[in-house]
Amino acid sequence: MDALIIIFITGLIGLFVGMLKNSRLTLAVISVGLIAGFLSMYYMNDYQSIFQSYQGLQFSRTQHMFALLAIGLTFVSVLLGYTYFKEDEEHTSDYYGLMLFSLTGALCLIGFSNLFMFFLGLEILSIPIYVLVGIQKGNSLSSEASVKYFFTGSFATAIMLFGIALVYGSTGSFEMNEIQMALDMGMSHSPMLNIGVLMMMAAFLFKVGAVPFHFWGPDVYQGSSNAVMAYMASVVKLAALFAFVHFFNFTFHSVTPFVAGLILFAIVVSLFLGYLSALKQTSFRRMMAYSSIANTGFALFAVLNQQYGEASLWIFMIGYACSTIALVTINMIVEKETDNIANWKGIGYSNPLIGITLVISLLSLSGIPPFTGFFGKYLLLSSAFTNYLPVVILAIIASLVGAYLYLRLMVLALSKEGEGNKLKMNLTQIIVLILCLGGILGGWLVLLI
Amino acid sequence: MELIFLPLILGIIAFFVPTKWVRPFGLLASISILAVSIVHLINFNTSDYVMLFNPAEIFPLGLTFKMGYDGLALVMVLLTNAVISIILLANWNREISSNARFTGLTFLMQFALIGLFTSLDGILFYTFWELALIPIFLILYWFGKQDNNRALFKFFLYTLLGSLMMLLSFIALGYFAPNYSYFQLVQANFVGKEVAAALIMGGILFAFAVKIPLFPFHTWQAPTYTNAPMAGTMLLSALMLKMALYGMIKWMIPIGFEGLVYLKWPVITLGGIGIVYGAIIAMKQKDLKTLFAYASISHLGLIAAGIMLFTVSAIEASMIQIINHSIVAVALFLCAGIIEDRLNTRNIDDLGGIAKVAPHFGFWFAVMTFISVSVPFTAGFIGEFVLIKELFTAHWVIGITAASTLVFGAVYMLRAYQGSMFGPSKVTVFADLKWNEYLVFALLTLAAIGFGLYPQIIIDFIKPSIQFTQELMSGDLTLTK
Numbered sequence: 001m002d003a004l005i006i007i008f009i010t011g012l013i014g015l016f017v018g019m020l021k022n023s024r025l026t027l028a029v030i031s032v033g034l035i036a037g038f039l040s041m042y043y044m045n046d047y048q049s050i051f052q053s054y055q056g057l058q059f060s061r062t063q064h065m066f067a068l069l070a071i072g073l074t075f076v077s078v079l080l081g082y083t084y085f086k087e088d089e090e091h092t093s094d095y096y097g098l099m100l101f102s103l104t105g106a107l108c109l110i111g112f113s114n115l116f117m118f119f120l121g122l123e124i125l126s127i128p129i130y131v132l133v134g135i136q137k138g139n140s141l142s143s144e145a146s147v148k149y150f151f152t153g154s155f156a157t158a159i160m161l162f163g164i165a166l167v168y169g170s171t172g173s174f175e176m177n178e179i180q181m182a183l184d185m186g187m188s189h190s191p192m193l194n195i196g197v198l199m200m201m202a203a204f205l206f207k208v209g210a211v212p213f214h215f216w217g218p219d220v221y222q223g224s225s226n227a228v229m230a231y232m233a234s235v236v237k238l239a240a241l242f243a244f245v246h247f248f249n250f251t252f253h254s255v256t257p258f259v260a261g262l263i264l265f266a267i268v269v270s271l272f273l274g275y276l277s278a279l280k281q282t283s284f285r286r287m288m289a290y291s292s293i294a295n296t297g298f299a300l301f302a303v304l305n306q307q308y309g310e311a312s313l314w315i316f317m318i319g320y321a322c323s324t325i326a327l328v329t330i331n332m333i334v335e336k337e338t339d340n341i342a343n344w345k346g347i348g349y350s351n352p353l354i355g356i357t358l359v360i361s362l363l364s365l366s367g368i369p370p371f372t373g374f375f376g377k378y379l380l381l382s383s384a385f386t387n388y389l390p391v392v393i394l395a396i397i398a399s400l401v402g403a404y405l406y407l408r409l410m411v412l413a414l415s416k417e418g419e420g421n422k423l424k425m426n427l428t429q430i431i432v433l434i435l436c437l438g439g440i441l442g443g444w445l446v447l448l449i
Numbered sequence: 450m451e452l453i454f455l456p457l458i459l460g461i462i463a464f465f466v467p468t469k470w471v472r473p474f475g476l477l478a479s480i481s482i483l484a485v486s487i488v489h490l491i492n493f494n495t496s497d498y499v500m501l502f503n504p505a506e507i508f509p510l511g512l513t514f515k516m517g518y519d520g521l522a523l524v525m526v527l528l529t530n531a532v533i534s535i536i537l538l539a540n541w542n543r544e545i546s547s548n549a550r551f552t553g554l555t556f557l558m559q560f561a562l563i564g565l566f567t568s569l570d571g572i573l574f575y576t577f578w579e580l581a582l583i584p585i586f587l588i589l590y591w592f593g594k595q596d597n598n599r600a601l602f603k604f605f606l607y608t609l610l611g612s613l614m615m616l617l618s619f620i621a622l623g624y625f626a627p628n629y630s631y632f633q634l635v636q637a638n639f640v641g642k643e644v645a646a647a648l649i650m651g652g653i654l655f656a657f658a659v660k661i662p663l664f665p666f667h668t669w670q671a672p673t674y675t676n677a678p679m680a681g682t683m684l685l686s687a688l689m690l691k692m693a694l695y696g697m698i699k700w701m702i703p704i705g706f707e708g709l710v711y712l713k714w715p716v717i718t719l720g721g722i723g724i725v726y727g728a729i730i731a732m733k734q735k736d737l738k739t740l741f742a743y744a745s746i747s748h749l750g751l752i753a754a755g756i757m758l759f760t761v762s763a764i765e766a767s768m769i770q771i772i773n774h775s776i777v778a779v780a781l782f783l784c785a786g787i788i789e790d791r792l793n794t795r796n797i798d799d800l801g802g803i804a805k806v807a808p809h810f811g812f813w814f815a816v817m818t819f820i821s822v823s824v825p826f827t828a829g830f831i832g833e834f835v836l837i838k839e840l841f842t843a844h845w846v847i848g849i850t851a852a853s854t855l856v857f858g859a860v861y862m863l864r865a866y867q868g869s870m871f872g873p874s875k876v877t878v879f880a881d882l883k884w885n886e887y888l889v890f891a892l893l894t895l896a897a898i899g900f901g902l903y904p905q906i907i908i909d910f911i912k913p914s915i916q917f918t919q920e921l922m923s924g925d926l927t928l929t930k
Contacts, residue, residue, distance in 0.1 A: 349591075352464075363583065366609075369576035379510070382620040396613045403609050404602065411598060416591060447509045 018093020081227030145223025166196025316376025460556030647708030723750025802874030
């Protein structure tokens with residue numbers, strides 16, 4: 001709770017500091033705020049909070065881990081955006097402020113204990129993103145993406161609300177514990193509840209960007225700037241997936257078998273459609289959007305895993321988010337006028353740091369050990385192994401297609417032809433690359449604690 | 450500890466060594482790694498089971514982080530270290546050896562290989578198995594022929610598919626054993642679930658069959674070998690393939706022993722087909738490197754068939770053949786490399802009469818040819834003889850098929866030798882061998898004849914490990930490790 005307030009206030013302060021038009025100062029203020037938020041979240045149980053009596057947000061051990069990850073990833077996205085944001089002098093602080101507001105939404109979405117807080121979190125998470133996507137006012141793609149995302153997003157929210165209303169109608173409570181209890185006793189199972197759960201599931205699939213509700217993904221990713229895209233692919237996805245998994249593993253766990261078939265369908269279609277469409281893309285951000293759809297497919301295995309679903313999702317997401325942020329950073333370093341993948345030719349051969357980060361992130365995304373991406377996929381697949389063996393085998397075939405996709409990018413970037421083509425990197429970008437590298441190499445060590 | 454991590458550390462350092470010093474650094478580093486493993490050899494009693502890491506606690510996922518070696522693993526580690534030194538020596542006067550990236554990647558690959566041979570944990574084994582793929586992929590990509598992406602993708606994706614099948618098997622194994630410790634996996638009880646054991650074994654076999662390569666999975670091999678630089682081909686055939694054969698002996702069969710009945714004859718049949726098929730294709734080849742690649746399929750088919758028998762003497766003979774094949778692979782690809790270096794062609798039709806111009810090379814190539822067709826007093830003779838005998842005991846048809854390798858081998862090797870070294874003098878200028886090439890040939894010959902005269906030295910190391918594994922499988926042994 002304290003972390004939430006610290007981050008929100010930092011966002012406000014950031015907006016005012018932005019008036020000084022000193023981008024370094026703004027970054028410093030935002031970083032300090034984020035680090036303070038991180039620390040207050042980290043030491044949450046060690047001190048007496050002034051909001052002790054507030055029950056709307058409760059952080060269990062896994063939720064705590066997710067919250068820390070969300071703050072950490074936001075910090076990395078903020079650092080990543082620095083070079084880009086400072087060019088847009090009028091709006092520098094808007095970016096930071098909106099990102100931090102969105103993060104407060106993400107934290108609500110991670111720690112919620114009643115449906116009211118959940119919905120609030122979902123909206124606070126989404127609304128700043130609509131703005132962030134459309135912030136490049138001169139760019140028609142950006143405006144298109146923003147409008148598209150806003151309309152479809154509002155629609156999904158409406159469906160979510162309808163679902164919540166139906167669930168409330170059949171269980172008679174907003175509190176997660178009480179809903180769960182009512183469902184466990186088996187009194188409230190009715191068509192109304194099932195339709196409500198189905199509607200919520202549809203809205204969730206939209207928010208995480210899984211097939212068949214994925215259409216906004218590529219357009220929105222292409223229209224937004226690199227930093228915003230990195231933020232969307234990491235934090236927004238993390239929070240939405242966590243809420244999804246949390247709902248279906250705890251509150252609705254007696255209803256989950258009813259929707260399991262649909263989720264399995266979404267997994268398989270997301271995996272194949274994501275990877276196969278990604279193969280055909282020439283724009284890097286569109287490719288990453290499809291790759292993110294496919295990775296969402298993997299992450300959805302967590303929904304069906306009652307026992308270790310959240311823990312597996314954590315490991316998977318740290319691998320996925322770090323790899324994606326690293327690749328987006330590299331794209332930002334390379335970017336010329338166009339967002340074409342062909343720009344990547346040979347960049348890894350002549351720039352060792354880029355080369356190493358690129359190889360390791362792509363290998364992690366392809367699921368090759370000993371990187372975090374492998375352990376994430378391993379945990380997700382091994383828990384689904386007994387119950388859903390055919391789907392696991394399909395997922396493995398899909399991941400082979402994915403490996404081809406990433407391998408092609410790797411081969412392109414490591415080509416010898418780019419020799420001597422040195423790229424300029426900022427200090428913040430180097431820090432981001434190193435942080436991501438650390439996450440990919442060391443993220444899975446959390447398992448050993 | 451230093452046995453495993455020394456190559457990793459030296460590999461990382463190698464990337465930062467200035468170009469002028471890379472060559473001596475590489476050779477010295479590889480010799481120092483070899484020296485370390487020799488120290489381990491000196492302190493090793495043949496019946497020991499040395500643990501390098503042995504944490505008592507069990508980590509999530511059933512990870513145990515156990516690492517260690519028995520005689521079998523130690524032989525493989527020594528083989529790896531010796532072959533890497535020899536490969537670096539053989540490349541001494543080539544441009545590739547003064548490239549920091551090549552040297553660094555070679556050591557990283559050595560790290561993965563040693564890790565694989567010493568890992569006693571299923572997940573660690575899988576990790577090192579995949580890790581070994583990355584350096585070799587980069588070596589092939591950066592130093593191979595340009596425009597070979599198609600062959601490379603085929604190689605990478607094929608191996609990755611195999612690995613994923615192995616991963617599925619390991620996930621399934623998690624339901625039969627309490628954790629992924631090697632000893633637990635071997636003792637996993639499949640009584641009454643023989644089909645499950647066979648499926649698990651089949652998944653693991655898929656990975657190995659792609660890498661060996663067994664007959665229907667071999668299509669990646671020839672283009673990859675042909676496009677690779679000489680050093681890359683040597684690394685692939687002398688070391689990478691041995692991972693799979695070692696994996697069969699140490700992991701696949703002991704773990705899924707109950708399912709062996711289902712897979713034994715299919716694999717032996719595939720091995721038998723591979724022996725004849727590889728040899729027949731090799732006879733028709735014009736390109737020396739492709740010829741040696743198909744010859745390799747033929748040799749490895751025999752070894753794989755022998756391993757599937759899983760008798761003590763068949764395993765011993767297979768190990769002798771594994772070592773012999775490493776020697777032969779390095780030697781033959783060096784010969785092909787020497788010819789390509791000096792003449793820019795490997796086509797037998799364009800060659801001829803080299804022995805007249807370069808008699809020393811002619812002599813050593815002849816020696817290597819004889820070693821590869823397994824004349825008596827070379828290691829190959831012992832290995833092939835025992836393997837054929839064991840296969841004959843199992844079934845006479847497969848015995849005769851296996852024995853055909855002796856005839857076919859002589860046909861394609863002598864044809865290659867005769868076509869390139871004698872015949873009409875098409876080649877008039879051919880620089881004779883350099884000092885490092887003499888040294889490599891001499892060392893390889895020494896090893897082949899040494900093991901041919903006294904194979905007991907290998908058997909002494911292998912026998913106790915095989916017996917230990919068999920006791921472990923039958924459950925006679927109380928679990929102390």
